[in-house]
Amino acid sequence: NAGVTQTPKFQVLKTGQSMTLQCAQDMNHEYMSWYRQDPGMGLRLIHYSVGAGITDQGEVPNGYNVSRSTTEDFPLRLLSAAPSQTSVYFCASSYPGEGETQYFGPGTRLLVL
Amino acid sequence: RKEVEQDPGPFNVPEGATVAFNCTYSNSASQSFFWYRQDCRKEPKLLMSVYSSGNEDGSFTAQLNRASQYISLLIRDSKLSDSATYLCAVSPRDDKIIFGKGTRLHILP
Numbered sequence: 001n002a003g004v005t006q007t008p009k010f011q012v013l014k015t016g017q018s019m020t021l022q023c024a025q026d027m028n029h030e031y032m033s034w035y036r037q038d039p040g041m042g043l044r045l046i047h048y049s050v051g052a053g054i055t056d057q058g059e060v061p062n063g064y065n066v067s068r069s070t071t072e073d074f075p076l077r078l079l080s081a082a083p084s085q086t087s088v089y090f091c092a093s094s095y096p097g098e099g100e101t102q103y104f105g106p107g108t109r110l111l112v113l
Numbered sequence: 114r115k116e117v118e119q120d121p122g123p124f125n126v127p128e129g130a131t132v133a134f135n136c137t138y139s140n141s142a143s144q145s146f147f148w149y150r151q152d153c154r155k156e157p158k159l160l161m162s163v164y165s166s167g168n169e170d171g172s173f174t175a176q177l178n179r180a181s182q183y184i185s186l187l188i189r190d191s192k193l194s195d196s197a198t199y200l201c202a203v204s205p206r207d208d209k210i211i212f213g214k215g216t217r218l219h220i221l222p
Contacts, residue, residue, distance in 0.1 A: 102157075
């Protein structure tokens, strides 16, 4: 199993550009989520999904879109990048239910100029 | 009040010492509790789940206090390799998990 994979590892964008951060998992996990991590702010939940076709907003959803057309993939779209979106983005997946471990991908480091 | 709060530290403790962190949560209906470890520039990894009766894993002990709405992590006989950021995570319901900001721990030789 590859676990949770994220691409790209690093990305530099100009303000106003759009891009998609890819996340895939091969563990047949129903639950997937996106977090951003900024210095001193910890992990903040952007969007999450409890299964294919179902998504919901987290703590900081503005400026991001998600979709979940398959169990395996959960892409995060930045429609018009802003410098405030400079961050490290982590995707995570787990089985739903109490006590289930979240498995994180290696992260995408994004710089918006 | 934030959903999950932690003291950011840093905690600087000598090798071999015992150190403890707390993490408070605001939603009394929270069901699941976890401690994650994150090394610099790496992804978080599960250290241990926290059960109502408390649980141990080697030199790590986790406790849950539902009445006061906090979880704790105790590290005994700390090692240099225990230096990391420790994140608590709380699931207010089955479909999302909220993390604290993390507590930085430095074990000093």
